[in-house]
Amino acid sequence: MQLIDAYYLSARSVYLEDKIKKNAFILVKNGKIAGIHDQPQIDIRILELGNYKVLPGLIDLHIHGRDGCDVMDAKMSSLETISSSLARYGIVGFLATTVTSSWEKSLAAFSVIGEAAGKQMPGAQVLGAYNEGLFFSNEHKGAHNEQFFLTLTKERIDQIVSASNGSLKVLAMAPEVDGAADLIPYLKSLGVRVMLGHTNANWAQTCCALDAGASGGVHVFNGMSGIHHRDPGCAGAVLLNDDAFVEVIADGVHLHPAILRMIYRLKDSKKITLISDCINAGGLNDGIYRLGELDVKVEQGVARTLKGSLAGSTLTLNRAIENFVNLAGISEVDAINMASLVPAKFLGLADSLGSIAVNKRACFAIADETGDVQATILDGNLVFSKSETISAFF
Ligand SMILES: [Zn+2]
Numbered sequence: 001m002q003l004i005d006a007y008y009l010s011a012r013s014v015y016l017e018d019k020i021k022k023n024a025f026i027l028v029k030n031g032k033i034a035g036i037h038d039q040p041q042i043d044i045r046i047l048e049l050g051n052y053k054v055l056p057g058l059i060d061l062h063i064h065g066r067d068g069c070d071v072m073d074a075k076m077s078s079l080e081t082i083s084s085s086l087a088r089y090g091i092v093g094f095l096a097t098t099v100t101s102s103w104e105k106s107l108a109a110f111s112v113i114g115e116a117a118g119k120q121m122p123g124a125q126v127l128g129a130y131n132e133g134l135f136f137s138n139e140h141k142g143a144h145n146e147q148f149f150l151t152l153t154k155e156r157i158d159q160i161v162s163a164s165n166g167s168l169k170v171l172a173m174a175p176e177v178d179g180a181a182d183l184i185p186y187l188k189s190l191g192v193r194v195m196l197g198h199t200n201a202n203w204a205q206t207c208c209a210l211d212a213g214a215s216g217g218v219h220v221f222n223g224m225s226g227i228h229h230r231d232p233g234c235a236g237a238v239l240l241n242d243d244a245f246v247e248v249i250a251d252g253v254h255l256h257p258a259i260l261r262m263i264y265r266l267k268d269s270k271k272i273t274l275i276s277d278c279i280n281a282g283g284l285n286d287g288i289y290r291l292g293e294l295d296v297k298v299e300q301g302v303a304r305t306l307k308g309s310l311a312g313s314t315l316t317l318n319r320a321i322e323n324f325v326n327l328a329g330i331s332e333v334d335a336i337n338m339a340s341l342v343p344a345k346f347l348g349l350a351d352s353l354g355s356i357a358v359n360k361r362a363c364f365a366i367a368d369e370t371g372d373v374q375a376t377i378l379d380g381n382l383v384f385s386k387s388e389t390i391s392a393f394f
Pocket residue numbers: 062064097132277312
């Protein structure tokens with residue numbers, strides 16, 4: 001792939017963080033966005049995108065696998081496959097997410113994620129590790145095998161952080177597990193965000209964990225105590241806390257459209273992160289797959305354990321955006337932000353990633369009118385294209 005120093009992207013619709021800019025020219029220089037103009041300012045090559053929409057490169061904070069590969073394979077080749085596969089859907093960065101397994105397998109997976117986070121990947125970049133596993137409650141275990149659940153200790157946290165070579169960004173836990181109250185501030189001091197999930201915690205327990213420094217809720221409503229009028233549960237607590245982020249799986253199956261509307265009314269777009277929670281079956285046909293230590297059956301794209309619990313998804317973020325817009329009746333700009341700017345802010349990367357703005361990295365998802373991603377650009381370079389015109393330009 002040839003590195004082009006400077007060029008314009010010209011399109012009818014460019015999705016900025018607060019509006020859709022019509023007929024814009026984005027100046028890309030040395031991998032960064034150097035200007036957004038109504039007319040070209042200098043005489044350089046222009047990639048004409050016509051009716052294609054230019055979105056910011058998307059960020060998936062919670063993804064387990066794709067195309068038959070799983071983060072738990074603990075193999076660089078698996079992470080590379082996932083990286084390339086995600087680029088086909090406009091994703092430029094992701095947190096490689098584990099699932100409950102043996103302690104040894106978990107550490108092996110963290111160590112490969114740590115390696116991947118420090119190197120150039122073929123498509124979407126590994127922005128860090130997300131530990132979803134090990135420290136959960138049996139009542140809402142979902143697709144996590146409780147045989148492998150462990151007590152949360154400072155030593156175990158230190159071992160995960162060290163195995164991941166410091167790339168651990170999120171640790172999910174049930175706030176009612178022993179030690180949570182003391183270890184949440186400790187994780188925060190290490191720069192690791194705590195997300196609450198796979199939990200039977202009540203309102204008060206969840207509020208305590210949020211007060212102690214937890215950042216929000218893992219796939220809100222799924223795998224947690226829901227809202228009862230005498231106990232608003234974990235879902236109620238993370239939704240009503242203004243600072244808490246909530247992950248949302250907008251596949252039309254995990255959450256009813258009315259619940260999507262309710263989440264949006266309570267949080268607006270600023271604290272919602274669209275996640276895929278995609279498993280290794282993503283991109284493949286229906287069938288039997290393995291998620292961590294459990295078999296999972298995928299029918300019509302919906303993944304469930306053999307006992308019937310939803311087990312991740314086969315969703316991609318470009319479709320999550322479209323679903324949220326259609327099911328909850330919100331604006332495209334808001335839905336796109338939930339899959340780009342909000343995750344970038346969550347990770348503390350919004351200075352350089354997450355939206356189309358001057359001085360940020362030139363990362364774009366280029367989609368047609370149906371939301372189908374035609375090309376993905378990372379730091380000014382093409383990492384995926386199914387358009388001959390776009391490929392030829394690079
Ligand atoms: Zn998950």
